[in-house]
Amino acid sequence: MKICGVELTGSDAVICLLDRDRGQLHIPDCRVRKLTLKKDHDREDLQQFQSTFAKLMSDYSIDRVVIKERLPKGKFAGGAISFKLEAAIQLIEALDVSLLSAGQIKSILAANPLLMPFADTGLKVFQETAFSAAYAAHMSAE
DSSP states (O other): OEEEEEEEETTEEEEEEEEEETTEEEOOOOSOSEEEOOTTOOHHHHHHHHHHHHHHHHHTTOSEEEEEOOBSSSTTBOOHHHHHHHHHHHTOTTOOEEEEOHHHHHHHHHHSOOSSOGGGGOOOGGGHHHHHHHHHHHHHTO
């Protein structure tokens, strides 16, 4: 099963692909690490983001997309643009999209710790949250 973990920050969708084959996790190479919606966007820009995201998921045969849920209010609340990005991703009909809260991810990681340090994955530091979401999704699917 191939899962795409997504962290929405500002106007970026940071992604990490994670594949599980016969119990082994594998991080496939991906041509992009994040997709960005420009700050002064219009309807066409949002549709372009959605189309680009859908094409990327199709190209890599992604089975499921897991988005790290953002808080709607409070000190660590997500911004308006990130909620637009979430909606654009959720409305892609061909995708199975779900949300995982930070608490759910933390709980799953505590029960299923990584077998190696994140630094050894070869991913960029800014992809760690997206990786954690994908890893938690794989571990909760067992």
